[in-house]
Amino acid sequence: MHTNIVTCTAPVNIAVIKYWGKKDEKLHIPLNSSLSASLDQKDLKTTTSVVAGTDFTEDELWLNGKKENVESKRIQNVLRLIREGSTVEWKDDPNYKLRIVSTNNFPTAAGLASSASGYCCLVYALAQLYGCRSDLSAIARLGSGSACRSMYGGWVAWEMGRDHESSVAVQVADEKHWPEVQILVCVVSDVQKHTSSSDGMQQSVRTSKLLADRAENIVPKRMEEMKQAILTRDFHTFADLTMKDSDSFHACCADTQPPIYYMNNVSHHIVSLVQSYNKKVGSNKVAYTYDAGPNAVLYIADEKHMVEMLKLLHIYFNPSEGVQRERPFFDNEYLLAKMSTLDEQSLVDGLQVEKRPDALKYILHTKPGPGPQISQDHLISL
Known part of the structure; x- marks a missing residue:
């Protein structure tokens, strides 16, 4: 052998x-x-x-x-x-x-x-x-x-x-270039999506004029602006470009025949929360982006604003006590402790957002990390 x-x-x-x-x-x-x-x-x-x-x-x-x-x-x-x-x-x-x-x-x-x-x-x-x-x-x-x-x-x-x-x-x-950046993944749904990415892409290429215009006239300039924002650590511009591009992508999906809708009502509710929060603090500190699914990924300028957004997600999507969950709503003890010190009323003042209890399954916290790694933890026994 x-x-x-x-x-x-x-x-x-x-x-x-x-x-x-x-x-x-x-x-x-x-x-x-x-x-x-x-x-x-x-x-x-x-x-x-x-x-x-x-x-x-x-x-x-x-x-x-x-x-x-x-x-x-x-x-x-x-x-x-x-x-x-x-x-x-x-x-x-x-x-x-x-x-x-x-x-x-x-x-x-x-x-x-x-x-x-x-x-x-x-x-x-x-x-x-x-x-x-x-x-x-x-x-x-x-x-x-x-x-x-x-x-x-x-x-x-x-x-x-x-x-x-x-x-x-x-x-x-x-x-290591931009260590302040934090990421929250808000899992709205963990079931198989109705239209796969590969099928959706083919439908959009065939039927969406918006997609062709986006590829030819919008993305080339946006790519250069995004690279510059990352290299200069300009989060306000980075967030603006990120949200615009997510909106543009989903507009192309909606322009497809038949239309494709990956986002749902909860996805749009998170968009409203992010926009209200950025308006309140006076600049873009949080950026939403959605791939081909309803789950929100939030890029956040630093830990301070990430903890505030985490608190707001707990407030507006409050997980009910006693509800059976496959995994905890959020399980980072360090961040939960920091979140508990924030005053709820001062955070929500001025935010025009409706509460949607139990609309999120769970939240994951992460940050940019390294590429592929070799591991010794084999999945196959020899």
């Missing part, structure tokens, strides 16, 4: 300039460039173990305990390119079969970019196993477009490019 094993972790990334739609479906070349932050893997990550061995009868892929189709075109494209760039002697030996086991510690397919961290982690783990020296972001892109952005930590741009070699991820700034 000849066996090799590698385990890696990879981050979720949340775009502040959105990717939506491809101009090349086969190569996953996007309509426009995009930009995201990779989130800290202490909080949100995919873990993938890959084993190559001669005692397996076939390749297998397991995701969150469920056997998936390893023969899918995306998986096979990734494997082919990894093997083409491989430096190990056994890369083409048909006796070596793969066992791939992957888990997420966050809701899958509910707008939290699970395919991005998943394909990034798969590609990174396979690359370590096979000794692949190709550009891994380009290979990850063939699995899931936004997966290329998870190949780096911190703030990452996916440059649109023209072909396979030029459509790659580039790090704008690492995770």
Whole structure:
């Protein structure tokens, strides 16, 4: 028996300039460039173990305990390119079969970019196993477009490019560049969304004139403005661009025929809370953004304003006592202690927002973090 094993972790990334739609479906070349932050893997990550061995009868892929189709075109494209760039002697030996086991510690397919961290982690783990020296972001892109952005930590741009070699991820700034930035993930729903991202993109490309205008006339300038805001740590501008781009993306979804609505009433309620709060404090200290799902991701200028927003989320989406929950509404004891010192009345004064008890399932706290990591905590026992 000849066996090799590698385990890696990879981050979720949340775009502040959105990717939506491809101009090349086969190569996953996007309509426009995009930009995201990779989130800290202490909080949100995919873990993938890959084993190559001669005692397996076939390749297998397991995701969150469920056997998936390893023969899918995306998986096979990734494997082919990894093997083409491989430096190990056994890369083409048909006796070596793969066992791939992957888990997420966050809701899958509910707008939290699970395919991005998943394909990034798969590609990174396979690359370590096979000794692949190709550009891994380009290979990850063939699995899931936004997966290329998870190949780096911190703030990452996916440059649109023209072909396979030029459509790659580039790090704008690492995770240590802007340490003050805080992130809250407000989980509204953790069930499968009705329209998948890939189906939604194709519908929008075919039917939305807004999408074409956004890609050609809005995003190129916005990308440059966003990079500059990040490099200069200008949070007010960063927040303004982030919220405008989220609104623009969802307007394109609504302009699609038939219309696609990923946000729900609770999502819009959080938007109102953020806008009211920013108006009250006199500048943008919180930015909302929504991917293809109802969950809000809030980028926040610093810990002070994050704790205030956390308190407001507890006030306006107050979790009822005695309600059965799969996980705590919020479980960071340090931040809960800081939150408890704030005066509720002074926080809510001037905010014109209706209370919606139990409308949120739970809240996660995180921050920008590093790219893929090698782990010794294997998911497969040999």
